[in-house]
Amino acid sequence: xxxxxxxxxxxxxxxxxxxxxxxxxxxxxxxxxxxxxxxxxxxxxxxxxxxxxxxxxxxxxxxxxxxxxxxxxxxxxxxxxxxxxxxxxxxxxxxxxxxxxxxxxxxxxxxxxxxxxxxxxxxxxxxxxxxxxxxxxxxxxxxxxxxxxxxxxxxxxxxxxxxxxxxxxxxxxxxxxxxxxxxxxxxxxxxxxxxxxxxxxxxxxxxxxxxxxxxxxxxxxxxxxxxxxxxxxxxxxxxxxxxxxxxxxxxxxxxxxxxxxxxxxxxxxxxxxxxxxxxxxxxxxxxxxxxxxxxxxxxxxxxxxxxxxxxxxxxxxxxxxxxxxxxxxxxxxxxxxxxxxxxxxxxxxxxxxxxxxxxxxxxxxxxxxxxxxxxxxxxx
Numbered sequence: 001x002x003x004x005x006x007x008x009x010x011x012x013x014x015x016x017x018x019x020x021x022x023x024x025x026x027x028x029x030x031x032x033x034x035x036x037x038x039x040x041x042x043x044x045x046x047x048x049x050x051x052x053x054x055x056x057x058x059x060x061x062x063x064x065x066x067x068x069x070x071x072x073x074x075x076x077x078x079x080x081x082x083x084x085x086x087x088x089x090x091x092x093x094x095x096x097x098x099x100x101x102x103x104x105x106x107x108x109x110x111x112x113x114x115x116x117x118x119x120x121x122x123x124x125x126x127x128x129x130x131x132x133x134x135x136x137x138x139x140x141x142x143x144x145x146x147x148x149x150x151x152x153x154x155x156x157x158x159x160x161x162x163x164x165x166x167x168x169x170x171x172x173x174x175x176x177x178x179x180x181x182x183x184x185x186x187x188x189x190x191x192x193x194x195x196x197x198x199x200x201x202x203x204x205x206x207x208x209x210x211x212x213x214x215x216x217x218x219x220x221x222x223x224x225x226x227x228x229x230x231x232x233x234x235x236x237x238x239x240x241x242x243x244x245x246x247x248x249x250x251x252x253x254x255x256x257x258x259x260x261x262x263x264x265x266x267x268x269x270x271x272x273x274x275x276x277x278x279x280x281x282x283x284x285x286x287x288x289x290x291x292x293x294x295x296x297x298x299x300x301x302x303x304x305x306x307x308x309x310x311x312x313x314x315x316x317x318x319x320x321x322x323x324x325x326x327x328x329x330x331x332x333x334x335x336x337x338x339x340x341x342x343x344x345x346x347x348x349x350x351x352x353x354x355x356x357x358x359x360x361x362x363x364x365x366x367x368x369x370x371x372x373x374x375x376x377x378x379x380x
Contacts, residue, residue: 032066033074040071044078051075092127092252095267098159098195099124100148102139102167103218108225108234114290116231120221120238121147122214125159128261129250131214135238137231137286137312141169145189145280152193153277155261157268161196171199192276194269217245230296231287286312287324293351294341297322302334303347 001008017023033040036058043054055071058064103120110116119139123132132151136143144167152158164170172183182190182197190197221241228234246257253260271277287295289308294301297315304313304324314325317336324332334342349366 031070032064033070036062036064037074040074041078044075094127094264095125095157095269096160097126098151098162099126100144100162100164101215102165103215104139106218106221108221108228110233111226111229116234116288118231118234120218121151122218123148123151124214125155125261125264126252128264129252129257130155130261130264131242131245131257133214133218133238133242135231135235137288139167139169141185143286144169145186148189148193149277149280152271155265155268157265157270158193158195159268161198162190163198163200166199170197189280192272192280194272214245230299232296232299285315287315288312293347295324298336300337300339301341302332303343303351304332305347306350 039058039062040054043049043057051072051074052068054075055068058071101122103122105117105119107115107117119136121132121134121136121144124130132154134147134150136147148162170183170186171181181199186197218241221237224234224237228237246261248257249255250257250260287297289295289304289311290301291309292301293306293309294303295313295315297317302322302324308326308331311326313331314327316323316325320336322334322336323330324334332344332347334344349362
């Protein structure tokens, strides 16, 4: 017959099943889904993801041309077969742990109609549920360090460990997935402050449950839309919010947070000396340049060149002067006055030439400034 003995054996056993009335093995067919199983399984690791979301992801990002029903049936079968993951509760030990995260890209509208987008740095101690929130306009590494120091000073102590999300200001992207991935500056900062930095597993929000709950609490701030005028007003609102939530009863221990913190405070590590703290701190703040080419500081406005509109600049107060920087480049220096609006003449000429007197000659702009600026100063 010219066939292999194993072929004869297979046919013989099949014939035996037919004669004995036994069920025949089903022929295995390949599925259009087979090349995408690894992708689907990876997406199923995301909590709450639906079959529809996975199906549309495949359509948009792969050459999958099968029907939705295939994906739906596989997801349903997969979800019913896997064992539900349980979250191990970490014992809450006083002074042991702090958690850090961000409430990102909140936008509120001032009572003058100006949208302000900001972030809130979040820090909490899970044992007492003591919280610290700070408004920031960026999420840079220096901002994280400064915010942590303010949190330590606010609570007059430091926990033994601080858990971070895998933010790029903490983790070196080049070392992602390796054991030693905390970047060098954060390592040194942690060493100086005497705490151990720990990065959490990605896509596991329950690992940092305490600080995730604080992020949800920040949605209360949305009620202040149109209820403030300047960024300083908004900072004061966040500070008041921070005070209020620490005087509330926490669901984790059913007691007032500040009362429990009084006990936990005794277990925190002491702050390092002022020399170490001051080496990390500066009086530098960040301000966003508004559409009128002004930045706000302590309720008053100060001008900068038009090219900086919508950009973030650093401001430093020194003596009675306000220094405005673009990174390390000095943009403008203003004397700090009680005037609500403070123009540098060069900036004013720049602003007028860009809009109101766009096609006017330089002499006309100078005359306009002399006439109107003198009237404005007399009014003040």
